[in-house]
Amino acid sequence: MKPSARTMGRAGLFAIGGGVFMLVWASYDTFMFTNTEGCTVLSKQPSLDGPDFMTGWKIASESLRSVAEDARAQLEQGAQPGAANLVDRKQHSWMFSFITVSLPLASPTLEILVPPNRPISEGKGVVGLRVLNSSARKCLVYGLGIAGWSHFEQAMAESGCETHAFDCTIKPDSKGVRNKAFIFHEWCIGPESAKINEGNVFLKGGGLVFKTMAHTMRDLGHVHLDVLKFDIEGFEWDLFETLILPGLLLPDQLVFELHTEGAGAKWVSPEQVKGKGFEQVNGLFLRLFDLGYRVVWKATTQARFSNYINEFTLVRIHG
Secondary structure: OOOOHHHHHHHHHHHHHOOOOOEEEEOOEEEEEOOOEEEEEEEOOOOOOOHHHHHHHHHHHHHHHHHHHHHHHHHHHHHHOOOOOOOOOOOOOHHHOOOOOOOOOOOOOOOOOOOOOOOHHHEEEEEEOOOOOOOOOOOOOEEEOOOOOHHHHHHHHOOOEEEEEEOOOOOOOOOOOOOOOOOEEEOEEOOOOOOOOOOOOOOOOOOOOOHHHHHHHHHOOOOOOOOEEEOOOOOOHHHHHHOOOOOOOOOEEEEEEEEEEOOOOOOOOOOOOOOHHHHHHHHHHHHHHOEEEEEEEEOOHHHHOOOOOEEEEEEEOOO
């Protein structure tokens, strides 16, 4: 029996989980694989054990393995003490220059969700949007940090995923969350003793409520996340150190904006990013790589702070 498009789409995600490559059932009679060139059509109505298919499988597998190995080697170099001295700081987005895409994917496997009338650099990547709901279990998405931008959360909710958005700096009647398809919670994710620095544009009269991720997931009855998106102005470092890097929470996909030392204090609490420089950034991505995460999307944000803030999407390919 020929598998359905939705079934084969899900199998494509499991192919990543097996450490091979992203296989996509593009239509009822076309296979595609993703390599360093993007999506390449293998054949029409192929035989899964035929020589052409197996040759394509081997090429794709070896190509992607090589890309990943090169990416890890560069991260390892960048994480060494003093590595920042080797980088030209006049280079655009130099803080993130050693981080490369380690799993090259293309549309429709990778989709970039861009807010209306905004550049693609402000978009957020997600893998397998069309097949996330193809299993019996409904996909679960958390979006941490909304402010006035909820395009990602809305798109994920409209795709059929159960989507929860969290932000303690806005009210339920704010334009970004009012009458949306996702569920809004008026608290921030972070240490319950967390504070936002004076002068920060997100500090509006104090009284902000923080809850830990563990507390939040327990209250909502969740144990696993398909997609975790966070744009939390420096508090992401605590999230990495306390939950993700220790392996306590390993979502299938991480969609985030990373802030480093030097990001504007008007938006980012300096205490949260103190000491977070070039070596620390590469060390973070090296540890994420060894947890099975691969970078599929990287984009430079706001020109003024492009050296200190970047967007990333990572997908976990193995345990």
